[in-house]
Amino acid sequence: MDAFQAERRYLGAVAYRLLGSVTDAEDVLQDAWLRWQSADRSAVADPRAYLTTVVTRLCYDQLGSARARREAYVGEWLPEPVLTAADSPAEQAELGEAVSVAMLAVMEQLTPAERAAFVLHDVFAVGFDEIAPVLDRSPEAARKLASRARRRVRDGGRRGPVDPAEHHRVVTAFIAAATGGDLAALMELLDPEVAWHADGGGIVNAVRRPVFGALRVARLLRKLTTRAVDPEHPLLPATVNGELGALWYAAPGTVGCVMAFTVAEGRITAAYVMVNPEKLGHLATE
Template sequence: MTDETSGVDEFEALRRYLGSVAYRLLGSVSDAEDILQEAWLRWRATDRSRVEEPRAFLTTVVTRLCYDQLGSARHRREAYYGEWLPEPVVSEDASPAQLAELGEEVSMALLTVLEQLTPAERTAFVLHDVFAIGFDEIAGSLDRTPDATRQLASRARRRMKNGGRRTTVDRTAHREVVSAFASAATRGDIQGLVALLDPEVVWHSDGGGIVSAGVRPISGVDKVARLVVGLYAKFIAPEAGVGWAPVLINGVPGMAWHDAEGTVFGVVVFELTDGRITEAHVVVNPEKLTHVTRITVTS
């Protein structure tokens, strides 16, 4: 086995993990892929005989690349048209083994809350609280002391409040709510939607100024229910081959809008509390869906 081949095998064995780190730090699939490409180039140029722990080494490389990018990304998002939402990871059904992996994915809601943090706070929180990396190792990536890094993570938790908690999703119950939501929206059933929505539900949407979407979140059960019925009537037309289908979005049951060929042009995923929808995150910006593969269209 050549040294080059060995380097490829080691990197590929860690690709999913490194991609998860980058995605959680940046909230962007495309940016995470760019980070992985740059990390590979640096790994290939490294004297790997001097690397004792490839995972720790590559984690540091990816972290530093993401940290450098977070500052400029924050400025771009502040100038973004309308509400900025993370890029969704969309898949169709999955096996039990795949579902176990998907359960480790980060929700759209948590990624959105992470935007409240400074780059240093976000990095410390994600690496320690999500990936259980020690503060000594994180400190080296951030060029700070372990105590300072510990304080960053603690401050991040306080700022995020309940948004920082990771909860286990009951996918069966969640899927039932999504199915009921789709059925009520299809029928134009305002009262059916109201029964599924929390009184203080918030509807978030991201069109990026490219596709029509709300510039600010919509709050309140009546406003959201009427918005959903109006959106369905305007944009979903089965007779024209446009429909929606159940998918997994960051491991959570949601819906995808698609054309007759299965090309996805919008997704929605919900946060639930006590069986009711408290938040909806809708992404229709086509630039955030380019990585989404076509879904299966059933007749």
């Protein structure tokens, strides 16, 4: 098998975590494949390291222009979600640690160099000696970039580690309460300062700014589930970026919404809701 094809899944995982977009990651892989075809492969001692460098540099270039595009985006820009399967331990190691939608959203605050250093080191365990030439920095500078990014991600992300079983319990209860329109049950599951983030891209109706507070979010949810969820296609549990989330189908075979959540102390602290059809087209259908 060609070295590029052998590493394609891994390279796609790197590109997605760097860009937060499945579509953009696919474009990067296509460009990387073209460069691989024209490369002097006899001079490539380690194809994975070489291709990781190529993909990272392509993503690094895209991150600068992507920031400008997102400033002109209609409403809040959220990363494209992916529906993940229960891979084997070997496959999980191959694809790096799972990166939640919440973490990808927080990573939007990082500079391109910080994001690249953080993703390569903390997610894929790439050494700083290998990261440094990719970013045209010294190993020590790359280490500082990753450390700064790690601190910013921690400060802007979860309140603390969450037991997967607890996350599963809370999200399962949320799906049941939202589908049943049970406002009281929803209020019990929502943190008083819960944040609701939605991305409709100006194509589908969605709040354009985050909504804060349990009562406001619960009322919004009840309105949305009453209007949008077809009883024949209810809100369903789904593994979103490695964590339990939810999805529903706008029509048979067409994913209309994907939800991801953060949970702390038995309550949902944030919801990330993707309804932009341009960011859902890559998902598997019924």
